[in-house]
Amino acid sequence: MENLQKPPEEDCIICMETLTSASGYSESSECKKIKDSAVGKLKKCGHIFHQLCMLEMYNSGNKDGSLQCPACKTIYGEKTGTQPRGKMDIFLISQPLPGHQDCGTIHIVYTISPGIQGPEHPNPGKQYTARGFPRHCYLPDNPKGRLVLELLKLAWARRLIFTIGVSSTTGESDTVVWNEIHHKTEMNSNISGHGYPDPNYLDNVMAELAAQGVTEDCLNM
């Protein structure tokens, strides 16, 4: 965050006070290092907030090492998740997917075992279950599918593919669940709606990955 000496005559959208006055958090914040009226500009998107407000926003979130601009959702830093320990294996199969007859198939296998929740999980020290593993997922083995695979590998390394929570299908709590990055778990059928053909799938999953800060730019760094 870049320090701004002359704040514009606008409201801070975090505390709704004007940027030329003190942060709405100046009384409640425990931080003594940042001045009440200090204003900062985010580097990539240029949005401006009280520095104290940004700090309060970060501290009230899940403190995952990243920060999202509240105005435009640009992600700063590298967001990491709480995915438990496991394994991601990749295989290639020659059989095509429905709707992708011109290429073979990438087969991803996720393996996660039950374990004990860590401090980053909803109930530290309590057991979590891992149902339906290994989970099998499929991508077309074409340039776009291979790009999605690289993004998924990065998302896996950042612990973003799964999390521990409540299963939306069974209602079971303290279990390993998908974390808002949809996967295709059916290869030759589409009974669950998580199968092929689905011409928009690769674009949709790239948007979901981008929402977690995983984009093509990260691969080139």
Ligand SMILES: [Zn+2]
């Ligand atoms: Zn503010």
Ligand SMILES: [Zn+2]
């Ligand atoms: Zn912004």
